[in-house]
Amino acid sequence: MERKSRHQTTWHLINIKSRRDQSTEHYIQIFQKLQKEDPMISLPRGKCGSLKSVTFSELLDERNMVKWIKIILLSYTIVDPNAFYNKRNQMDVDMDNWDSDIVANKKEVELYFIPSVHTLAVRRNSDISLANIVLYLSEALNRLEPDTFDVDVLVERDILDRILNAHAVYSIEANISFSNPGHTKGFEAVFDNKLRNMDPNRINITAKGSREHPLINEEDGMLQAIVNLSEHNGNIKATIQPRANSKVEKIDSNEHPRILVIPQIVNDVCSTIYNTLLRRNNQ
Known part of the structure; x- marks a missing residue:
């Protein structure tokens, strides 16, 4: 029995296009490579972006291809252990044995990529800006395969x-x-x-x-x-x-980024976005 949520959601869409090999297999492979190598990308205002997780659908389409890929993207600030300061006593603070893996001002966003239509969906007004998401994807994908990918927000x-x-x-x-x-x-x-x-x-x-x-x-x-x-x-x-x-x-x-309105979530977010974008692509 289908489970339906009456809560309406709004999304932006991002076109991820390989300039040469535009097969579904290639899009799946590049995200597998992204998961494995997880490059850290510099973002504006001193922030960085990297992955929290990548999940590949266990459900396959009629060509035995992964239906969807869910990416959780992080943005954060790298902490400089030599730049701490106590403003009350007006003295520098020495952070001995600082763990360099600790970062600050973390934000995250869920991205849903449909390889068969090379389109990615992200909720409108997410904690990470649309511009930074595009920047991360463009820089990361092209670092893995130089001069290969175009990443563009769909326009209204x-x-x-x-x-x-x-x-x-x-x-x-x-x-x-x-x-x-x-x-x-x-x-x-x-x-x-x-x-x-x-x-x-x-x-x-x-x-x-x-x-x-x-x-x-x-x-x-x-x-x-x-x-x-x-x-x-x-x-x-x-x-x-x-x-x-x-x-x-x-x-x-x-x-004027395009806004996709999904009236209700059927069963789960991943399958709803998959079905919505496939119907849209076939129109």
Whole structure:
């Protein structure tokens, strides 16, 4: 009998893409390697990130592949035993025999990765910021296999449509990579394939128009291709005029991560996320 929780949860989604070997086996293997080597990654504001645990699903899919991987990620501050100070008596404190494995200001977050769709889910408003989670994953995975993985937060589709449906687009700045094969069509597919064949780590694109001559947003054109690729494979900034005679507006996709609403948890979190992301991928 299914157990259901009526508690609604909200999630952000992260696309983890191998630039070359995009098989499910490869995604499972890299997280096995991550579990084994557990690199410590420097994060902003003097913090570090490393693993608390990695759990692989015992349930297999129809291809005998692991269904999900649960990662508990930590962030913390490395304690300097030579930097203790007693503010009352205004004297340095000597911490003899300090255990270097002791850290401070620990925070943790649960991450759920679905290898078959190479997508990771993290609860919205987690104790570790979304930016730091992306930074950790990008640095750790590429330390294990250099120049191999792109890690990008999925962007809300509405904000990208706001760019494409604007009365005028005056400028765009995009940092993108190519998508997985078969996910694009028309000129976007041609542009995407050319990016893939060039084999770059990332592509930075800047296009500027003016008030008198804004960028041309033709059907199935360059602007649409760049904006659409940024949904799963990068980020984009744009300066637009939403409507004729309206004020100019600046858009930064980093401020609009996609929010996935899961109305209820069925049986457990891992299987619910697995089923939700598979249905989403097959739509």
